[in-house]
Amino acid sequence: MSKQTPLIEVKNLTMAYGDFVLQRNLTFTVNKGSIFTIMGESGCGKSTLLRHFTGLKKPAAGNISIAGIDFWQSSHQKRVEILQHCGVLYQSGALWSSMSIGENIALPLRQFTKLSEDEIHDLVEIKLALVGLKGFSDYLPSAISGGMQKRAGLARAIALDPEILFFDEPSAGLDPISSSMLDDLILELRNSLGATIIIVTHELPSIFALADDSIFLDTETRTMLTTGNPKILATESDSIKVRRFLSRDSSQPGNMPADNL
């Protein structure tokens, strides 16, 4: 599927809050059209890494280039332009609560395209149909369930037909059936729209169902342990920690049962 052309390149990235270094020396590439997962324990900086891609937090050191352009060295104007080609799905949907679902999706279309109101209306309807929420455009976010809010958030993320989609824990707070339906939807959207997708998650079923490539962030060493396809990493990674993570093994490191895998 992927033609192995790098779209996002991260070099020696260091993330820090003030003096507190969260992760250092992160170097990896995300290929065009692939689904890339950012894995790791809670609090290792997965979501913070996402904030570096979406322009919310400046790296302490190192650089991130998106489609060959150095993201954080560019002007603010340029960054906004790049971000218009990105869509983000936040952990709890982050729908604007004062607007209806339809208006939430229409807002970026109204602001950044020259489409007529009729066309925007049709586009909103089709985006809602894509995520299975046909006919919900007049509802306020507070009137629908959490799973539906997440779907609506996805519809808003794909409003501008982005080339890169970021997902922050898409299946958090969803039941297994809804979350696997969401995974299928993500796969189908990637295959049809040809977007590159970066997912922060620690849900193993989602990781195995979706990921072509991944990175594993470690809390103890404060850097990445490995990168590669999680299906292969689960059995062949050099790191015991990665193998244990991917096989849900919680026993003490001393026992090292992961070696017998």
Next chain:
Amino acid sequence: MKKDCSLKTSLNGSTLCLYFLGSWTIREQKCQQADINNLFSPNITHLTFNTASLTKWDSRMLVTLASVIEVATAKSISIDDEGLPTGIRNLLKLTEKKVLTPPQDSDDAGFFAAIGLQSTVFFKDMLQQLTFTGKIFQSYMRLYSGRARFLKRDLSYFLLDCGPLALPIVTLIAFLVGFTLAFIGAVQLQMFGADIFVANLVGLTMAREMGPMMAAIIMAGRTGAAFAAQLGTMQANEEIDALQTMGLNPFDFLVLPRMTALVIMMPMLAVWADFVGILGGFFIGVFSLDISPILYIEQTIKAIKLNHFMVGIIKSVFFGYIVAFCGCLKGMTCGRSADAVGKATTSAVVTSIVFIVIADAMFTFFFNLIGV
């Protein structure tokens, strides 16, 4: 190659072929396209697509296709989607899947029904306010019997916040109100040569009306709004539910310390505002009207009796209750979104000010009646 998108048709017997040309993306200008409803003449039974000259597509093409297909299906024309890119065929399939259907909403109700609905909302609000009053009463009953649980630290924090921390703004406003009153009064009273009665005017107005009123309005904007926003956000975050499930009564825990603090502090702020206002008037009297300071003070002492202060103090106790009541009520009954918190805060301030003015008018009428 042409950049903008266009749609061409070619008719071959009973088969219509649609040609998608150029780049069909939402970032292009308006597409030239035929009216979809007039696309199909009655003898067409078959629809095919050709996308050989399509350079780029996104959901814009999807929208057009979806409406073409909808019209074609309605006219029972058979559709052959072989000519479309695979991606768009998958997306079309995805849009056809109906996962959820929204519940039916009742339609627009009409004029009289709207009046009816509005009045039910009004009565519901009244009932809610009554229930809230009752719950506050119960909560105080529990406090007297020693069963109310709340953090003493909360109470002392709110006492600090409603009292000393509010002093600067109350001082500024009260001083300026006294100052303005004296100015306006001076112009009128000078015409009769009754300059000295500026002291009576300022003293009485501050003690009976403006001191308590100004303190209450400042506290409504400052503290009432804060109460509504705090409790509203707690409601939105399910923090209030968490208290309840833990067996802590949210009224005792949240409303009680806030209300107690404000009811205790409001009269003190009002008395402070009285004195600062009188000081404002004193400045005008002494520096602008050339009344001797001693004379002004004596005149003020002669003019206001203790009962005038008592009127103001009684009022401000009620004002404190009103501000805390509105802030806590709107906060506790807030919805679960950022928008709802904003509305609750606005509504808390507006309702408190309206109630304060109404209560003030009623008190003035009542005190006049009994001759205090």
